[in-house]
Structure formats: C-alpha cells, structure tokens
Amino acid sequence: MKKKGYFGDFGGRYSPEVLIPALEELEAAYKKLRKSKKFRKELSRLLRNYAGRPSPLTYAPRLTQSWGGAQIYLKREDLNHTGSHKINNALGQALVARAMQKKRLIAETGAGQHGVATATVAARFGFSCTVYMGKEDVRRQALNVFRMRLLGAEVIPVESGTGTLKDATNEAMRDWARTVGDTHYVIGSVIGPHPFPAMVRDFQVIIGHESRKQIKKASGLLPAAVVACVGGGSNAIGIFHGFLKDKKVDLYGVEAGGRGDEPGENAATITFGEIGYFHGARSLFIQKEGGQIRDVHSISAGLDYPGIGPEHAYLASSGRVRYIRARDQEALESFVELARLEGILPALESAHALAAARTLARQYSSARSLIVCLSGRGDKDVAEVERLLGDTV
Ligand SMILES: *Cc1c(COP(=O)(O)O)cnc(C)c1O
Numbered sequence: 001m002k003k004k005g006y007f008g009d010f011g012g013r014y015s016p017e018v019l020i021p022a023l024e025e026l027e028a029a030y031k032k033l034r035k036s037k038k039f040r041k042e043l044s045r046l047l048r049n050y051a052g053r054p055s056p057l058t059y060a061p062r063l064t065q066s067w068g069g070a071q072i073y074l075k076r077e078d079l080n081h082t083g084s085h086k087i088n089n090a091l092g093q094a095l096v097a098r099a100m101q102k103k104r105l106i107a108e109t110g111a112g113q114h115g116v117a118t119a120t121v122a123a124r125f126g127f128s129c130t131v132y133m134g135k136e137d138v139r140r141q142a143l144n145v146f147r148m149r150l151l152g153a154e155v156i157p158v159e160s161g162t163g164t165l166k167d168a169t170n171e172a173m174r175d176w177a178r179t180v181g182d183t184h185y186v187i188g189s190v191i192g193p194h195p196f197p198a199m200v201r202d203f204q205v206i207i208g209h210e211s212r213k214q215i216k217k218a219s220g221l222l223p224a225a226v227v228a229c230v231g232g233g234s235n236a237i238g239i240f241h242g243f244l245k246d247k248k249v250d251l252y253g254v255e256a257g258g259r260g261d262e263p264g265e266n267a268a269t270i271t272f273g274e275i276g277y278f279h280g281a282r283s284l285f286i287q288k289e290g291g292q293i294r295d296v297h298s299i300s301a302g303l304d305y306p307g308i309g310p311e312h313a314y315l316a317s318s319g320r321v322r323y324i325r326a327r328d329q330e331a332l333e334s335f336v337e338l339a340r341l342e343g344i345l346p347a348l349e350s351a352h353a354l355a356a357a358r359t360l361a362r363q364y365s366s367a368r369s370l371i372v373c374l375s376g377r378g379d380k381d382v383a384e385v386e387r388l389l390g391d392t393v
Helices: 017-034 037-049 061-067 086-097 113-127 133-142 140-151 165-179 196-219 235-238 310-318 328-342 348-363 379-390
Strands: 011-014 057-060 071-074 106-107 128-134 155-158 184-187 223-229 250-258 274-278 280-285 323-325 370-375
Touching: 017 037, 017 086, 017 165, 017 184, 037 086, 037 250, 061 071, 061 196, 061 223, 061 328, 061 348, 071 133, 071 196, 086 106, 086 184, 086 196, 086 235, 106 113, 106 133, 106 165, 106 379, 113 140, 128 133, 128 165, 128 250, 128 370, 133 140, 133 155, 140 155, 140 379, 155 165, 165 184, 184 310, 196 235, 196 310, 223 235, 223 348, 250 310, 250 348, 250 379, 280 310, 323 328, 323 348, 328 348, 328 379, 348 370, 348 379
Parallel strands: 071 370, 106 128, 106 184, 128 155, 223 250, 223 370, 250 323
Antiparallel strands: 011 280, 057 071, 274 280
C-alpha cells in the first residue's frame, strides 16, 4: 500500500509536534484547493499575466554546433518574472496562504531567488514577509538581498553553521514553530515534511508540461534526454514530470560536484548521502558517522544544501533518473560559454546542468534533441563570477 506523503520509502512527516497542526491545516487546505476550478484558473492567469508564462523553449544553434551531437534546446525559466522557476511555486503557495487567511509569509533562501519570489508575491497580495538567509549567501548574493528589501521584505542573516541554506532553513522552521497561527512558511523546494514535496512539485510540473508540448512542436519528436540541476530538486522534478512516463527519454539530475569528492567539498547528496531524517522528511542527506548533518560546499548558493527532495531519492532508487555531478570549475566555464555562444547569462545553478549536458550531448545523434532546464538567469551571480574570474575572461 502507498503510504501517505511517501515516494517509495522516502518522504513522510517528521516534524516537531508544534508544527503538526499547521501541516495538517495546510494539507487539508491544499487538497481542497487543488480540485477547485476557481483556484486553478486564478493560478494559471497569474502565471500567464504576471509571471510571463509560458516560458520559451529556445533552440541553441551555436551551443549545438560547438558541443557536437544532439540538438540543444533551453527551457527558459530565466525569463520568468523575478528571473527563475521559483515564482511558479511562490504564486501557488501565496494563493494557498490567502485561502488559509494567513497574514505573513516566511521563507528560507540560498541564492536569494526564492526569497525574491516570496517577497514579490507578498507585495502582490499584501502579506508581510520575512526571509531567512545564511550570512555567507548574504555576501554572495548581495544584489538579491537589496531586491528583497526593495520589495518590502525583512531579510534576516543567519549566523549559525556555515551560514548557508541549511542554516536558513533551520531558522525559518524555528520562526514557523513560534508563529504558525498567522504565518505560512513558503518552502522553496521539493523538500520538508508532507505536503510540501508534493505541493511544490505540483506547482513546478508546468515546466515539464510546457516543455513536452514545445519540443514536439519544434522537432516533431520527444527529446532523447532532459537535463536539470538539482539543489533540493524543484526545477528538476518540474521538468522531469513532463517526461517520466516516456521511458525512452533519458532523465539526468545534475548535483553540485563542488571542488571534489572529499566530504565537505561538494553537495552531491544522491551520490554521497545516506538515509536519514532532517527538515521534516526521510530522505538522503550528507552526514557524518552518527547521523549529524555535514557541512557541504558548492560555488552556487542554490545548490549548497546537504539534502535532496524525497521524490528524487525515490527516482534514484528506482533508476528512472540518473544523477551525475558537475564541479564548480566546470559550472564557471559553462557560465561563460553560454554567454559567449548564445548571449545568455545562466544562473550558476543552471550552469551545472549545462556543464553536464556538454558531455552528454555527444552520446546522442544529431537527429535527436536534448533539453537543458535553464532554471534561472545569471545577473545575481555576475559580481561573484567577477570576483572568481576577474581579468581572466
Ligand atoms: C533555487 C534555485 C535552484 C535550486 O533549487 P531546486 O529546488 O533544486 O530547483 C536552481 N536554479 C536556480 C536558478 C535557483 O534559483
């Protein structure tokens, strides 16, 4: 029997008792809303007229020529309002929060894109908004911090741990435990306790549904492969769901290979993680002996997380999706390559998907296509890339 809130052996709801009533309230509210025509209509209108969907599927002729192999298409989530796929989920959860009559939204953020998306919908719907962000990410993503403040959100730098996404998530959960009465916690990826992984997935599958239609229209066929970067896993789960049932479409999730394979040098959870319980779910986590969560590293703040959404842990165990790695240096090279060959600055997260796709493309014939999910734009990363590459570009 399928256990509620589980994907195979992964998922569930392992939360402090104070949060259980809020999770149950959220589950009931969302269950009702997802069947409501009015809700679905309002959300699709916002996605179209506010977020700018559908996002284009762009053919990349110079990248195709340079890589040799499959025809390369880019799913342009970078062109959404606020610059990434995060707005799809933030809009959905804002409508759910409004239906629950919450007054305040909180969020965790790594690269700042989810914080910006949440601050944006808070402004649009009149919620007050607090965003937790690790102090290291506040430094790496200064532009997004000021964007959030401009949008009226309070940004709280988190000093604990490594000052990255894990620590920001801890603080957001602590806030929620104190404020559940009037506050909704907008989790930004397919992580956390049930119903978050399923609900966030539902708000992101639009990426896959659009891509499937668009590639069939552009090439007459399904793609040979789909490639997406994986932090918590929301852009990847969104695009994969358009093709999961098409057994002949190869699906690749790309994890942060960081500086190398040693513990602490990467954030490749599927490769190096073990089963554990953290941030409300049973999933894979990078841990030390004894189960303590280990500090991880990625050049990209949005992939710098020691866990993975439970549905990805399941898709890895079933073998339907293959999970591979791209290192910091490769992502940097792909960042510059996309700029030079196609005139597009990708987010450093998305540059991991490009770096892996570069190698994969050669495994397929030029009669076939390969889609890379361009989860966000790189404007937020320009200062950090300048610091790292300086005069070498
Ligand atoms: C947040 C973010 C990611 C990583 O999150 P997922 O939930 O794995 O998608 C990837 N790309 C961009 C641009 C992001 O903002």
